[in-house]
Amino acid sequence: MLEETGIAVGPASGNIPNFAGADMAAYNLSLTSEWQAAQTVKCNPDPPQIPIRLRALYAGKVLYVPVPALTQQFPYLRLDPNVLRVKGVSFELAATSEGYMMHGERIEFDEVPALDFCIVGSVAVSRAGGRTGKGAGFADLETGIFREMGTVKPDTPMVTLVHSSQLVAPERVPMMAHDSPLTMIATEAELIRVPPAGCVPAGVDWDLVQPDQFRDIPFLAALRDRLAARDSGEGE
Numbered sequence: 001m002l003e004e005t006g007i008a009v010g011p012a013s014g015n016i017p018n019f020a021g022a023d024m025a026a027y028n029l030s031l032t033s034e035w036q037a038a039q040t041v042k043c044n045p046d047p048p049q050i051p052i053r054l055r056a057l058y059a060g061k062v063l064y065v066p067v068p069a070l071t072q073q074f075p076y077l078r079l080d081p082n083v084l085r086v087k088g089v090s091f092e093l094a095a096t097s098e099g100y101m102m103h104g105e106r107i108e109f110d111e112v113p114a115l116d117f118c119i120v121g122s123v124a125v126s127r128a129g130g131r132t133g134k135g136a137g138f139a140d141l142e143t144g145i146f147r148e149m150g151t152v153k154p155d156t157p158m159v160t161l162v163h164s165s166q167l168v169a170p171e172r173v174p175m176m177a178h179d180s181p182l183t184m185i186a187t188e189a190e191l192i193r194v195p196p197a198g199c200v201p202a203g204v205d206w207d208l209v210q211p212d213q214f215r216d217i218p219f220l221a222a223l224r225d226r227l228a229a230r231d232s233g234e235g236e
Contacts, residue, residue, distance in 0.1 A: 007163050009047070016046035016121035016133060019163040021188025026051035026161060029186035030059075034157045038116035040064065042146075044139065045097045046121045048161060054095040057081045064112050065100055066142055075142075076112055077104030109142075109223060112151055118143065120182075122160040129181035129194040130173035131160060141213065143180045145223065147200070154200050159184040 002008035002017050009018040029035055029052060041056050042064045043049050056063050063079040077100050084094050084103065093099035120139045125131045133139050146152040158180050164187040175181060180200055185192040214221050 001165065002163070005165070007165060014134065016044065016048060016123065017163075017166075018047040019166075019188075021163055022048045022161065023051040024188040025163075025186040026055055028188075028191045029159065029161060029184070030055050032184065032191065034184075035117060038157075040113055040115050041117045041119065042066075042112070042115050042152075043119040044121035045100075047097075049119060049121065050095050052119060052161060053079075053100075054091055057084070057091040057094060063100075064107075064115065065104065066138070067101070074106040075109055076107045077101070078107050078111075079104050109145060110149060110226075112146070114150070115146065115152055115156055118146075118152060118156055118158050120158065120160050122162050122166065124166050124168045124173055125160055125162055125182060125185055126168055126170040126173050127185070127192055127194065128170040128175075129183070129197060130170055130175045130179070131182055132173050140179055147180070157183045159186065161186045163187060164189045 002012040002019065007019050007021075009020060009022075012018075025048075036059075039061055041061045043053050043056065045065050045067070053063060053065070057079065058081075060081055062081070065077050065079065066075060067077065079094055079100055081091065083105070084091065087103065089099070089103045094103055120131065120143070121133055122131045123133055143152060143158070147154075160182055162185065167185075167187070181197040182194050183196075184194065
């Protein structure tokens with residue numbers, strides 16, 4: 001539908017689709033008090049979030065961005081606007097996936113500090129806070145890891161930016177126990193605040209992690225074992 005209507009910018013199928021009006025969605029999000037107060041921001045690496053990543057850097061916020069599909073030996077990159085200025089790297093370049101892969105600082109999951117604001121990519125969302133991405137489960141998995149580590153708190157804003165035509169009925173994106181509900185949805189037309197969820201997942205349900213995720217994400221099994229060892233040590 002996004003391609004047929006011309007809303008999509010580039011191919012939509014198989015992607016977190018870029019869309020006409022992504023800059024306005026970023027603007028609408030930038031007006032919120034939560035965004036303005038945030039200093040550390042996690043953002044997905046997809047094209048429709050380029051405008052909000054650019055706004056973050058110009059506002060002096062430190063960006064934490066996962067490598068696409070978490071498939072590298074290093075899972076995350078840090079983009080500090082002060083460091084980029086010293087290096088002479090333009091924010092316009094650093095806001096793109098190619099730019100931050102070149103100029104971001106490679107870090108591990110446990111080197112990401114407490115996050116003030118989390119942005120996830122979506123294919124479809126509901127006003128009740130449900131979302132779906134491309135179906136690989138990366139966003140929910142990384143959020144679960146951060147919740148388990150205390151990097152993301154129960155009240156940390158969980159936000160997405162989509163075109164208004166990506167809003168669907170709640171029954172089309174049912175929430176499962178391991179899903180993190182959205183707290184805000186920014187579109188080109190409005191900012192939607194989702195009613196508070198009754199509960200959010202406390203961490204990763206490792207029993208639901210698929211064999212292909214352990215196969216395709218190089219550090220995942222080691223991270224699971226590290227977290228298990230930490231929790232075992234705390235219980236002694």
